[in-house]
Amino acid sequence: MSLRQNQTKAIITQALEQASLGDVRVSVSASKGGNARWGDSMPTTSGDIERLTVSVTAVTRDGRKATAQSNDTSKSGLAKLVAQAESMAALSPVDPEIMPPRGETRYLAAKAFDRKVSTMKAATRAPIVQSAIEAGTSQGLAMSGYLAHSDRTVAAGDRAGLFGYTRSTQLRASTTARTADGTGSAKAARVGFGASTVDGDALASEAALWALRSKEPTPLDPGDYTVILAPQAVSDLLGFLVGAMSHRAAVEGRSFFSAPGGKTKIGQALFHPSITLRSDPTDAKNPAAVMTTDGDPQPMVTWIEKGVLRALRAGRFWGDQAGVPVRPSPSSLHLSGGASTDSLLDLIGKVDKGVLVSRLWYNRMLQPRTITSTGLTRDGTFWIEGGKIVRPVKNLRYNDSVVTLLSNVAEMGAPVRAGGTTDRTDVVPPMIVDGFHFDSTSDAV
Amino acid sequence: MSSYRRDFLTLSGLATASLLLPGRTWAMPSGAKKPAPLTPPPSAAASAAVVAKSRVPADIPIAKKAVEAAIAAGASYADARLVVYRTESIGVRDDHVQAIKHGEDYGIGVRVIADGGWGFAAAPRVDAKTATTLAKTAVDSAKRSGKMLRELGRPPVAWVGAPVAKGTWVAPFEEDPFSVSLADKAEMFVDAAKAVMKVPGVAHASAGVALVGEDRAFVSSEGAEVHQIAYRLAPRLTASVVSERLGRFASRDLEVPGMQAGWEYVREIDMLGSAPQVAQDALRKLHASPVTPGARAVILAPSNLWLTIHESIGHPTELDRAMGLEADMAGTSFLRPADAGSRKIAAEGVNLVADRTQPGGLATVGWDDDGVQPGRWDIVRDGTFVGWQTTRDQAGWAGKSQSRGCSYGQRYSGVAFQRMPNVSLQPGAEGYTTEDLINATEDGVLISGRGSWSIDQQRYNFQFSGQMFWEVKRGRITRPLRDVAYQANTVDFWNSCDMLGGEGTYRVFGTFGDGKGQPMQSNAVSHGCPPARFEANIVNTGGGK
Numbered sequence: 001m002s003l004r005q006n007q008t009k010a011i012i013t014q015a016l017e018q019a020s021l022g023d024v025r026v027s028v029s030a031s032k033g034g035n036a037r038w039g040d041s042m043p044t045t046s047g048d049i050e051r052l053t054v055s056v057t058a059v060t061r062d063g064r065k066a067t068a069q070s071n072d073t074s075k076s077g078l079a080k081l082v083a084q085a086e087s088m089a090a091l092s093p094v095d096p097e098i099m100p101p102r103g104e105t106r107y108l109a110a111k112a113f114d115r116k117v118s119t120m121k122a123a124t125r126a127p128i129v130q131s132a133i134e135a136g137t138s139q140g141l142a143m144s145g146y147l148a149h150s151d152r153t154v155a156a157g158d159r160a161g162l163f164g165y166t167r168s169t170q171l172r173a174s175t176t177a178r179t180a181d182g183t184g185s186a187k188a189a190r191v192g193f194g195a196s197t198v199d200g201d202a203l204a205s206e207a208a209l210w211a212l213r214s215k216e217p218t219p220l221d222p223g224d225y226t227v228i229l230a231p232q233a234v235s236d237l238l239g240f241l242v243g244a245m246s247h248r249a250a251v252e253g254r255s256f257f258s259a260p261g262g263k264t265k266i267g268q269a270l271f272h273p274s275i276t277l278r279s280d281p282t283d284a285k286n287p288a289a290v291m292t293t294d295g296d297p298q299p300m301v302t303w304i305e306k307g308v309l310r311a312l313r314a315g316r317f318w319g320d321q322a323g324v325p326v327r328p329s330p331s332s333l334h335l336s337g338g339a340s341t342d343s344l345l346d347l348i349g350k351v352d353k354g355v356l357v358s359r360l361w362y363n364r365m366l367q368p369r370t371i372t373s374t375g376l377t378r379d380g381t382f383w384i385e386g387g388k389i390v391r392p393v394k395n396l397r398y399n400d401s402v403v404t405l406l407s408n409v410a411e412m413g414a415p416v417r418a419g420g421t422t423d424r425t426d427v428v429p430p431m432i433v434d435g436f437h438f439d440s441t442s443d444a445v
Numbered sequence: 446m447s448s449y450r451r452d453f454l455t456l457s458g459l460a461t462a463s464l465l466l467p468g469r470t471w472a473m474p475s476g477a478k479k480p481a482p483l484t485p486p487p488s489a490a491a492s493a494a495v496v497a498k499s500r501v502p503a504d505i506p507i508a509k510k511a512v513e514a515a516i517a518a519g520a521s522y523a524d525a526r527l528v529v530y531r532t533e534s535i536g537v538r539d540d541h542v543q544a545i546k547h548g549e550d551y552g553i554g555v556r557v558i559a560d561g562g563w564g565f566a567a568a569p570r571v572d573a574k575t576a577t578t579l580a581k582t583a584v585d586s587a588k589r590s591g592k593m594l595r596e597l598g599r600p601p602v603a604w605v606g607a608p609v610a611k612g613t614w615v616a617p618f619e620e621d622p623f624s625v626s627l628a629d630k631a632e633m634f635v636d637a638a639k640a641v642m643k644v645p646g647v648a649h650a651s652a653g654v655a656l657v658g659e660d661r662a663f664v665s666s667e668g669a670e671v672h673q674i675a676y677r678l679a680p681r682l683t684a685s686v687v688s689e690r691l692g693r694f695a696s697r698d699l700e701v702p703g704m705q706a707g708w709e710y711v712r713e714i715d716m717l718g719s720a721p722q723v724a725q726d727a728l729r730k731l732h733a734s735p736v737t738p739g740a741r742a743v744i745l746a747p748s749n750l751w752l753t754i755h756e757s758i759g760h761p762t763e764l765d766r767a768m769g770l771e772a773d774m775a776g777t778s779f780l781r782p783a784d785a786g787s788r789k790i791a792a793e794g795v796n797l798v799a800d801r802t803q804p805g806g807l808a809t810v811g812w813d814d815d816g817v818q819p820g821r822w823d824i825v826r827d828g829t830f831v832g833w834q835t836t837r838d839q840a841g842w843a844g845k846s847q848s849r850g851c852s853y854g855q856r857y858s859g860v861a862f863q864r865m866p867n868v869s870l871q872p873g874a875e876g877y878t879t880e881d882l883i884n885a886t887e888d889g890v891l892i893s894g895r896g897s898w899s900i901d902q903q904r905y906n907f908q909f910s911g912q913m914f915w916e917v918k919r920g921r922i923t924r925p926l927r928d929v930a931y932q933a934n935t936v937d938f939w940n941s942c943d944m945l946g947g948e949g950t951y952r953v954f955g956t957f958g959d960g961k962g963q964p965m966q967s968n969a970v971s972h973g974c975p976p977a978r979f980e981a982n983i984v985n986t987g988g989g990k
Contacts, residue, residue, distance in 0.1 A: 001568075001569075035963065035964065036586075036590075037773075037963055039765075039768070039769055039770030039771065039772060039773070040768055040769040040770055040772075041597065041599070042593075042594055042597060042599040043562060043563075043590040043593050043594060044563065044770055045563050045565060045860050045862065046562075046563065046564055046565065046586040046587070046589070046590050047564065047565030047566055047567065047583070047586060047860055048565075048566045048567075048582050048583075048586065049565075049566070049567045049568075049858050050567065050568040050569060050570075050858075051550075051569060051858055052550075052569045053548070053550065055548075065544075065545070066545040066546070066547070066627070067544070067545065067546040067547070068546075068547045068548070069546070069547065069548035069549065069550075070548070070549045070550065070551075071549075071550045071551060071552065071569040072551070084547070088545060088547060088627055091626055091627040091628040092542055092545045092627055092628065092631060093541060093542045093628065093631055093632070093635060094541070094542075095541060095542055095543065096541050097541075097543065121582075121585075122564070122582070122585050122586040122589050123585070123589065125589075126589040126590075126592075126593060129593065130593050130596070130597070133593075133597060134597075137597070142769055142772070144769060144770065144771070144772040144773040145773045146773055146774065146963040148963070148964065174773055174774075175773060176772045176773040178769065178772055178777075185772070187773065252648065252649065252687065253648070253687040253689055253694060254648075254649075254685065254687060254694045260689060261689075361776075361901065361902060362899040362900055362901065362902075363899065364897040364898060364899045365897060366897050366910065366930065366986040366988065367928065367986055367987055367988045368694075369692075369693060369694065369987075369988070370987070370988035371988075372986060372987070372988025374897065374899045374908050374930070374986070375899055376899070376901045376902075376906065378776075378901070378902055395901060395906075397899075397901075397906055397908060397932070399908075399984065399986060399988070400988070401988055439908075439932070439984060440906060440908075440932055440982070441906070442901045442903075442905050442906030443779070443903070443905045443906070443934070444776070444779070444901035444902055444903035444904070444905045444906060445777075445903065
């Protein structure tokens with residue numbers, strides 16, 4: 001169900017009124033949405049789903065804390081939930097990292113709601129799915145994909161005066177086209193808050209074009225190469241950076257960002273001077289969540305400025321402890337390097353010899369010390385020579401680091417919204433990166 | 446390596462003891478040495494108590510109402526699931542609790558076939574009005590899918606028959622994990638973390654447990670009516686060490702599997718007793734020598750091999766992947782639909798069995814979410830791929846008239862589709878011990894525990910890491926290694942398998958986090974195996990240029 005502001009406020013108020021402890025915190029997360037899938041060029045599952053979670057955190061005077069969640073918003077259900085959280089807290093050991101209730105909190109404003117997305121249903125999904133399938137089957141391709149829409153509410157309140165509320169829509173679609181002989185595959189994806197985000201035919205036509213180009217790949221020897229990373233591949237690697245950017249882990253010596261003597265590398269020039277990485281939940285075109293489900297505000301942050309590390313993540317306890325601003329795991333990342341308007345194709349034209357990577361798949365952390373990860377290229381990998389796509393190549397496994405991406409960058413294009421393999425709003429450019437390491441080849445298509 | 450194996454076979458007639466290492470051999474924590482409870486003791490009284498407490502049976506008339514409304518709206522088949530999904534997590538850091546969380550969600554999901562297409566609708570409200578609305582919404586979705594199938598010239602959903610499911614099933618347990626006091630539960634992990642912290646040189650300890658309780662009813666237009674309850678537990682304990690001088694850090698997890706069981710399972714694990722070993726292993730890893738890359742033998746302990754089975758055998762033998770239905774997300778398979786029964790993918794003597802009846806197995810159920818009572822069947826027999834994982838709408842694609850019973854939908858809100866059963870590697874007939882495998886290896890690495898893992902979308906090329914790595918030279922453990930991963934092609938890897946541990950070495954491990962589908966749903970699944978020896982490409986994952 002999608003809840004309006006007064007409905008969430010009523011739930012939160014009702015729960016808080018049941019509280020016997022002085023410190024009780026309530027959050028509500030509700031969504032109404034639908035989705036459709038297709039595979040082997042036929043619709044498979046399609047459904048409309050409502051979800052709801054009421055979360056109550058109770059804290060005793062001596063710092064015992066526990067959280068209970070349910071989806072029962074009746075008066076008796078809320079009373080039961082609060083009583084459960086309070087009795088769980090009483091049974092819990094003291095948490096020395098407990099923080100006082102947040103109280104009145106200001107949030108940035110972002111518009112991320114489109115009524116047309118909020119009211120989508122099977123009747124509006126079906127034509128998009130059918131056009132996406134037919135755009136591929138008309139070229140002899142096997143099509144699969146996913147279309148999903150949601151209207152989501154998040155609200156948080158406490159007994160010290162906090163009330164935060166956001167409502168947003170999201171529309172996402174992805175489609176994978178595979179050639180009939182099984183040797184070519186490509187994916188196209190879109191995500192955004194507005195109804196204009198997805199055009200089934202255009203999406204599928206893009207996947208179809210690249211799938212046909214990727215047919216019958218030949219092997220490329222593993223080694224170090226200049227790579228042209230499509231924005232999706234950049235986004236795939238950036239997640240590891242966010243994971244590594246814990247201020248606490250840095251101080252505790254468990255991170256790439258650790259400096260000797262229990263210090264961090266904030267202020268050090270760690271990356272190429274062209275790299276600037278920011279979070280901006282208010283971006284008009286690509287807005288993101290302005291608060292976490294716990295009610296923490298998502299601030300504007302400059303993480304990296306012209307290659308210099310400026311900030312690391314910190315929760316409320318650690319921020320207080322270390323004397324640094326509270327910065328939750330960001331809801332958005334904007335990576336930029338100047339005013340380039342180059343597209344991915346423009347960047348290809350600038351490479352003498354290199355590998356074009358459409359996306360990276362099954363990425364896993366290997367070594368936090370160097371933020372080294374592993375994974376494979378997928379859905380279109382190409383050998384570039386003289387600024388042109390010369391041939392498709394078999395997929396390759398990389399063992400390398402997001403640090404290489406941010407240090408060895410040769411060129412960046414214009415940032416675009418990456419297609420959404422993460423809940424984060426990633427607005428990142430295509431990039432040319434030197435000396436990226438591929439370790440082995442794969443026969444997978 | 447095969448010639449070395451022959452040498453070993455001639456030697457193995459000698460007293461094995463004479464080949465064993467002097468003193469301590471290899472450091473597997475005691476928690477993993479102990480066999481996982483293959484047969485958790487059932488308690489009829491405990492089962493009856495949780496069934497009596499369940500809120501689900503009283504709402505079955507509402508689920509039936511949804512099914513009737515769907516049929517009235519034009520569905521040819523309908524089912525409804527009522528699911529209470531409970532979760533609890535306790536997180537401990539160093540000497541204190543960091544987070545305690547309990548969650549419960551309850552709702553109804555209605556799935557229908559109408560005009561040959563699938564439809565689904567779900568809501569977190571269980572009442573007659575919602576049930577009717579959901580049924581109509583699901584039928585509308587289904588009819589639009591059916592119409593699209595006709596216009597695309599594709600066949601309607603082919604739903605194979607199954608005996609009508611009726612009954613109640615409770616996964617065997619003794620002590621309801623949700624009934625044990627939180628303070629008692631938390632204390633066990635605080636004590637274990639404190640014991641880790643006591644070892645000099647340890648920087649941090651973390652510990653905790655994740656609990657899931659599923660209480661679900663399934664009714665269908667075919668007359669099925671079943672009620673099932675199962676508990677799953679995943680305890681954990683980790684030591685972290687840091688050396689500023691070396692500029693390195695390392696961590697070590699206790700090798701303890703998640704299981705379908707009651708709280709008695711956590712009590713059986715001697716976390717406190719294992720804590721010093723976990724801490725010492727972390728320090729050992731910190732000071733270990735970096736591995737030299739190259740092709741060599743790997744001896745994989747069950748605590749490591751289970752995940753390799755999951756990724757390289759479990760996923761590619763899902764029929765929907767081979768059919769291309771998961772191409773947009775999880776991927777397809779290196780196996781083709783026609784490969785069953787003929788394609789050799791492993792060495793002779795390698796047998797893998799699917800089993801949703803295995804006691805303690807995370808994917809063990811009474812009936813699946815198509816209302817099918819699943820059993821045990823061969824996936825790989827003597828090295829040849831023989832059997833797919835199927836559901837009722839897929840069995841026909843494999844030329845079968847019966848489903849294998851692999852349908853599962855997570856929570857009320859997830860539509861049921863094909864999910865992995867417990868898939869296990871069978872022990873070897875020779876009865877080897879882990880020591881036998883080590884003694885027979887000229888040059889290799891012994892790997893235990895779950896590390897990083899990554900595999901491509903058709904399951905050819907994988908690279909897996911682990912928790913502990915030991916160099917093996919001339920039949921002896923020589924020293925600990927660090928930054929190790931093994932990389933291989935699935936079929937080459939399984940064909941290189943030349944030694945399997947015997948029945949006494951078989952252990953079961955598993956995960957709650959088997960992800961698949963859009964939106965992603967998590968399946969819980971176990972994999973049993975003995976230690977086994979393979980050939981792989983050792984990679985140094987230290988990074989840093």
